[in-house]
Every structure is written in structure tokens, then in C-alpha cells.
Amino acid sequence: MGILLFGVAKDIIGVALLEKPAQVRDVASLKAWLYEAYPGLRQLKSMMIAVNRTYAADSQVINEQDEVAVIPPVSGG
Amino acid sequence: MGILLFGVAKDIIGVALLEKPAQVRDVASLKAWLYEAYPGLRQLKSMMIAVNRTYAADSQVINEQDEVAVIPPVSGG
Amino acid sequence: MEILIDIKDTITVQEALDFIQSPACGGEVIFAGTVRNHTKQRPVLKLFYECYEAMAISEMQKIATQVQERWDIQKLVMLHAVGDKYPGDIAVVIAVAAAHRGIAFDACEYIIDTLKETVPIWKKEFFADGEIA
């Protein structure tokens, strides 16, 4: 399963799609892994995770078939 | 000098322009004369007088060359 | 602040937009007041707007001056239609352009609220049942 990257998160990591490590099973462990693997993400004012196109709480479980995305601070409008 | 009439005030009095009686020298006496001569005006929620295109207080003096108008409740927009 | 004030037979949102759009401004708020086909559930055939034009223009300019003193607005449009207006026709357009949207909303709402209170324009309603009010 891939993790979609957008905006400045994509710029920091340098790709638009990341492979999810097998040990990542929920939003909290995904965030911990991202901050560890890509320390540049720590400069973001906020980093939300969307699961199946909805903002997800840290406790939310991530299943293999879920659509997961990293959402840096939005700036539309 | 004529007194301009608009909206429902014009409908009540039946003309668009009235002659000002010589004894009317200020806004208060104009209103008193209008209510006396045209009792139908008493049904208006409000009746403002404009002198030279500006809302006028009761104490304002009316000179012969002034542009005077009767302003019933406005309903633009 | 650039100002466009006009009272005439037919007004459009487009002419207001054309006046306010500018690469220097980020937020534009437009209010359009349209003739409704009913008033308190009674079908309306048409409205007739009458105006004391010289004073109406003067009162609209006073509103523009108040807006200028109160908010940092770059462009402001006030248009009012007169004569016979039918359901769906535009009776009034207010448009405001500012660098920041919050003040554009505040100024636009203030303008239409004040216009309805102070500008000498009167509407007559012609109802489908024949009554005129």
C-alpha cells in the first residue's frame, strides 16, 4: 500500500508516493515513523493523516487496503 | 417654492409637487401643516423632511430657495 | 478608494465585477438583491422602484465615506435599479474589494443594511391578486 504525499510534505520527502512499512498499523505509528525517517517533516506547523479521504485521529487503525495521505497545513482559497 | 413628494406620501396627497404655505418657516411647522392638511399622512410609520437633499431636524429653518422633500419610509434594496 | 455609484434602469453583477477586480486585491464580496416571485407567500407580479435621485446619490456617497473611514477597502460599487422590475431581475448590487476578506464581508453587509435604511428609494409591490402595496 502506498502513502500519498502532497504540498510541502511531498517537497520535503521528494516523492509523491511512499511505501508503508509493515510495522505501521495505526496513525500514531505512521506519524512516528515519518518523523523518524524524514526529520524535515518536523518543521511543519501541523501534519494531519487522512485515511480514506477523511482526517484521522492518532488512534485510527490503518488497514492494507486503506487510502492513506499525509496532509501538511492546507492553503487553499 | 415647491415641496417634492415621493412614494406613499405622493400617493396619499395625490400630487408630486406641493406649494409651500408662506407661514411654514421650519421643518417642524412644515410637518404640522402637512399632518393638518393631509391627515392620511398620519398613517405613515415615519415621515422625514429633506432640505437640500439632506435629512433635516425639526428645528431646521426652511428658506425660499431650499429644495424640500417629504420622505416616507424608504424601501430600496 | 475607488467608488462607482449609479442608479439606472438596468444593472448587472458583471459591471460591478469589472470595476472591482484588480490584481492588488485578494478578496471581493458581492451582494446582489433580486426581485422575488413572492412576499410572505403572496405571489408577486412585479415591483416598481421610484427614486429621489439627487438625494439618493448623495446618501450613497455618504455611505461610501463612512465605509472609507471605517475599513481599508480598495474599491466599492453601489448600483440600484429603478422602474418596473420582474421576478429574477436584479434590483441592487453592492461590491467591495479589499486585501482581506473579513473586512470585505463586514463592509458589504454594512452598505446594504445602511442603504435600505437611508437611501430615498421606494418600491411598490404588484401582487398577482391585483393588490398594490
Place this chain on the structure above:
Amino acid sequence: MEILIDIKDTITVQEALDFIQSPACGGEVIFAGTVRNHTKQRPVLKLFYECYEAMAISEMQKIATQVQERWDIQKLVMLHAVGDKYPGDIAVVIAVAAAHRGIAFDACEYIIDTLKETVPIWKKEFFADGEIA
């Protein structure tokens, strides 16, 4: 409530107006967000808008649902542009039609404020001095 939500290369105020104008509604409020030629006094060459489209549409629909629960709005439009946008171009249009103008102002401002907080769209600013932020 009738709803028009769209994300595409080019948006216009006119298409929003065409959707909301109706003889049943008396008050229409439109917000247009335009690309400014400066940000904090620095000249801007262009913006680039990127979008997580499927989620953005879903978040816009959530805003429409909130509006519907909170206000008596008849028609609602949310349009957002994506790709390269130059000063003066329209980036976002919100339009609301209601029987009463007060709620149209409230709903329109709520929609643009919430869109800027929750909808996954990102802008990149290309400054005249070569910097990108």
C-alpha cells in the same frame, strides 16, 4: 438546497451566478478570491495550486452539509481553481442564495473560512525575486 461543487483549471464568477440566481431567492452573496500581485509587500509572479482532489471534494461536501444544517440556504456554489494562477486570476468562488440576506452573508463567510482550514488544497507562491514558498 441545490449544490454545485467543482475543482478545475479555470473558474468564473459568472458560472456561480448562473447557478444561484432564482426568482425564489431575494439575496445572493458571492465571495471571489483573486490572486494578488504581492504578499506582504513582496511582488508575486504566480501561484501554483495543488489539490488532493477526491478528499477536497469530500471536504467541500461536508461544509455544504454543515451549512444546510445551520442555515436556510436555497443554493450554494463552491468552486476552486488548480494549476498555475497569475495575479488577477480567480482562485476561489463561493456563492450563496437565500431568502434573507443576513444568513447569506453569514453562510458565505463561514464557507470560505472553513474551506481555508479543512480542504486539502495547497498553494505555492513564486515571487519576483526568484524565491518559492
